Amino acid sequence: MKNITPQQQKVLDCIQVYINKTGFPPTRADICKELGFKSPNSAETHLRALEKKGFISIESGTSRGISINNPEIVENNNEYPIVGLVAAGSPTLASENVEKTLNCPKGFFGSDFDYFLRVRGLSMKDAGIMEDDLIAVKKTQEIRNGDIVIARIEDEVTVKYFQRTAPNIVHLKPANQDFKDIEVNLEETELFIEGKSVGLIREN
Amino acid sequence: MKNITPQQQKVLDCIQVYINKTGFPPTRADICKELGFKSPNSAETHLRALEKKGFISIESGTSRGISINNPEIVENNNEYPIVGLVAAGSPTLASENVEKTLNCPKGFFGSDFDYFLRVRGLSMKDAGIMEDDLIAVKKTQEIRNGDIVIARIEDEVTVKYFQRTAPNIVHLKPANQDFKDIEVNLEETELFIEGKSVGLIREN
DNA sequence: AATTTTACTATATATTTATACAGTATAATG
DNA sequence: CATTATACTGTATAAATATATAGTAAAATT
Numbered sequence: 001m002k003n004i005t006p007q008q009q010k011v012l013d014c015i016q017v018y019i020n021k022t023g024f025p026p027t028r029a030d031i032c033k034e035l036g037f038k039s040p041n042s043a044e045t046h047l048r049a050l051e052k053k054g055f056i057s058i059e060s061g062t063s064r065g066i067s068i069n070n071p072e073i074v075e076n077n078n079e080y081p082i083v084g085l086v087a088a089g090s091p092t093l094a095s096e097n098v099e100k101t102l103n104c105p106k107g108f109f110g111s112d113f114d115y116f117l118r119v120r121g122l123s124m125k126d127a128g129i130m131e132d133d134l135i136a137v138k139k140t141q142e143i144r145n146g147d148i149v150i151a152r153i154e155d156e157v158t159v160k161y162f163q164r165t166a167p168n169i170v171h172l173k174p175a176n177q178d179f180k181d182i183e184v185n186l187e188e189t190e191l192f193i194e195g196k197s198v199g200l201i202r203e204n
Numbered sequence: 205m206k207n208i209t210p211q212q213q214k215v216l217d218c219i220q221v222y223i224n225k226t227g228f229p230p231t232r233a234d235i236c237k238e239l240g241f242k243s244p245n246s247a248e249t250h251l252r253a254l255e256k257k258g259f260i261s262i263e264s265g266t267s268r269g270i271s272i273n274n275p276e277i278v279e280n281n282n283e284y285p286i287v288g289l290v291a292a293g294s295p296t297l298a299s300e301n302v303e304k305t306l307n308c309p310k311g312f313f314g315s316d317f318d319y320f321l322r323v324r325g326l327s328m329k330d331a332g333i334m335e336d337d338l339i340a341v342k343k344t345q346e347i348r349n350g351d352i353v354i355a356r357i358e359d360e361v362t363v364k365y366f367q368r369t370a371p372n373i374v375h376l377k378p379a380n381q382d383f384k385d386i387e388v389n390l391e392e393t394e395l396f397i398e399g400k401s402v403g404l405i406r407e408n
Numbered sequence: 409a410a411t412t413t414t415a416c417t418a419t420a421t422a423t424t425t426a427t428a429c430a431g432t433a434t435a436a437t438g
Numbered sequence: 439c440a441t442t443a444t445a446c447t448g449t450a451t452a453a454a455t456a457t458a459t460a461g462t463a464a465a466a467t468t
Contacts (some may be wrong), residue, residue: 007445022263023271024229027425039447044427049444059226063267063425063454067227105307111408128334128406148408202332202404203313204352211415231455243417248457267455313434409443413466422454
């Protein structure tokens with residue numbers, strides 16, 4: 001995807017706005033009217049440039065045959081479950097754990113995610129994670145040092161920074177001086193990583 | 205919304221499938237081709253019936269001017285502008301201040317809001333507002349003590365707690381010990397409230 | 409039983425629309 | 439310095455398209 005010029009961006013926006021408003025793409029004349037051009041060829045050349053750069057597709061010989069190339073916007077929305085931090089047991093998606101669902105565009109946080117976790121306590125306060133915040137959790141085992149993970153140690157679920165200090169030693173670090181580090185020896189204690197935080201939502 | 209006949213449902217489905225596939229609505233001829241009709245008037249009469257029953261809208265004199273009436277899904281979402289904290293001047297919605305837009309369901313934070321403000325600095329750190337967070341700002345003058353407001357004092361825009369301590373005295377309180385209280389005497393200094401925070405989004 | 413709705417074929421045409429061609433001018437790139 | 443990309447106006451036209459008109463026939467409604 002090459003660089004878009006400001007004018008081409010205007011044309012692209014104009015197309016998107018037109019589709020949002022009417023449900024179908026504009027004609028060359030429609031674009032001219034909207035942007036003040038006096039020749040249909042002004043729109044035509046912009047469309048050709050946008051097509052060449054990969055921003056749109058044009059179906060030749062077809063009226064209003066413009067489509068915006070944006071795979072992200074397709075199948076946009078989704079209802080994501082909000083689960084509470086259950087004291088005992090993992091935050092499963094079983095219906096008794098789901099307080100409600102939240103409609104959120106897919107890929108809202110850049111990355112995919114699976115559910116929202118409602119935060120209890122202030123152990124990650126200095127990371128800007130407050131009580132009742134919703135953490136967007138992606139179920140994954142691909143964890144790097146410094147990631148904020150949702151971890152389960154023997155029926156206890158917590159949100160902490162992940163830090164592997166030795167092949168068998170993992171530190172779960174809070175972001176709050178009042179809480180203490182949890183050092184887990186993987187040979188002695190079972191540690192299950194539910195996933196990691198990819199975003200956060202606060203409603204106030 | 206009256207009863208749809210099976211054949212009309214087929215036509216409606218055909219339109220939806222065509223839009224999903226191509227990004228724009230079909231012509232009469234396209235519908236005929238898809239459903240095996242031999243006359244464009246077959247499609248035309250079905251379209252008229254669907255319009256009469258309220259399932260679609262037809263823009264007269266417009267090629268491919270068909271839109272599916274679905275009030276639930278339409279208008280659910282919105283593109284909200286993301287504005288940066290401009291050092292001088294208010295965070296207006298002028299295009300030069302808008303870095304990009306974010307698709308977000310309406311009423312996502314319980315309340316309506318107008319734009320997202322990208323946070324600079326750590327003056328509200330203890331309130332869980334970190335650098336680069338997006339604050340959902342509702343433009344309003346209805347502010348209560350304790351609200352997080354976006355305030356402008358002589359070309360300086362800040363995010364702070366609002367606290368009125370006397371009829372003419374307003375304190376703008378940071379949530380970080382390293383920053384100091386701003387006391388504003390409304391008789392001496394002009395204080396403009398842009399709006400208040402109704403929510404927060406963090407992408408990590 | 410009469411009328412309306414549904415469900416088509418077939419043909420015609422005014423209008424809409426994409427798109428080519430001929431220019432002008434400035435900025436960016438190699 | 440030549441070339442390409444950007445950014446337009448203006449005119450023209452073949453093709454795409456909506457839409458009207460004229461029929462036929464079965465099903466549903468009044």
